[in-house]
Amino acid sequence: MLRKLVRHYAIHAREFSDAVASLARYDRIGPEFLHLIEEIKTRHRLCDLLEEELDQYIQEGQLSEHAALRDDRAGELQKDKSRPNR
16 A cells, blocks of 8 residues: 555656646746646645645554554563563
8 A cells, every 4th residue: 555655646746746847848828838837736736635645644554553562562561470470
């Protein structure tokens, strides 16, 4: 899942970057320029959404990892308590 999210984010970020770079071709405002501006805004919003999804996935993974570590430690404590003292 991480690979898929990162791949989509990278693709859309590149498309956004390419669209912004295309602005350099224009020396006046016209219909094509305005259309490109709208395309850039749309691509920017999509990048923001993908960034939020990626952040959420990372946070969920960190929470899961933290819970797993906590469970492992609790299990180790239980094993230590069940061992007889020497």
